[in-house]
Amino acid sequence: MTAENFRKRWTGQGTVWSVAMPLLMLCSGSVTAQFSGDENKNPRFAGSAPPAIIVPTDTRVRAELGKSLQLTCRALTSSSDKYSTIIYWLANQQFIEDLFQDGRVKEGKEEFLTDKGKTVIQKHLKFTKVTPEDFKTNFVCVVMSLTGSSEMSITLVRKISFSQIGRRR
Template sequence: MKSFALPGSIFCGCVLLVVVQVTMCSGAITKSADKSPRIVMPKTGTIPVRLGNNFNISCVAEPRFADKSFSIIYWLVNNTFIETTYPHGRVKEGTERSYTENGKYYIMRSLTFAKVTQPDLNCNFTCVVITPAGQDSKIVVLGSELKLKT
């Protein structure tokens, strides 16, 4: 440890040495099957909604990780948790659900709007799925049906 002094103060510093060991091997490199999670719904883009109506959107993901208990799926709005942006519950996440279809395991979580309002339009609603093998996310934006038809 090295220390130094300035008038009226003594500073101590510590240096952390990190050693990284890289092992090289010869031969063909084989890529193992990708086990990162993947969001299958919704597709990224703008979704038409009608102001004043209720609205529901589901996020469906295939975790593709052996231990199903280590998967999590959730929604964000403009990179903030739903509960923070909508503390009174006009917009809220449903409970996480899971199901198996055609031999594949899926998890899903819905986002429910009790009433779509003007401030909801043009916000980034992001579905995120995370497992120990990685993460995936999809962004959707709500757009007024009337504006989208013109």
């Protein structure tokens, strides 16, 4: 999601925009997320919980160099309204489309699901080919709603295949 897409998505949604803008500082194409726990709750919605990221469960994901990869971010939301929750990925504090202009890494579409009567939002991050630079990149899933926000940082860890082990000898 680019800064322009983010702005367009939330134009006319004054309440959400007033919540989202203090959380994100858009500075020359990069994003600094201001999240860290309970202070992400919006006091105007004290009775509702902020979104809770349930997938991934680990901050390190194994990836094989040169292979495709799909990361999934999934969060429980306290709202059934699709327009009150947003989910997106960042890479090194930049929107995915801005950092990977070649399209090698792309966000999928937002998906809304129901799990045991609760609303779940998810978005995939798709790599056509994992490169060495990806192992040095900090990927962050961000979920924001009127009730607060959550984020999870993911780093890729190099997975070694059996064929690579044989070549090392």
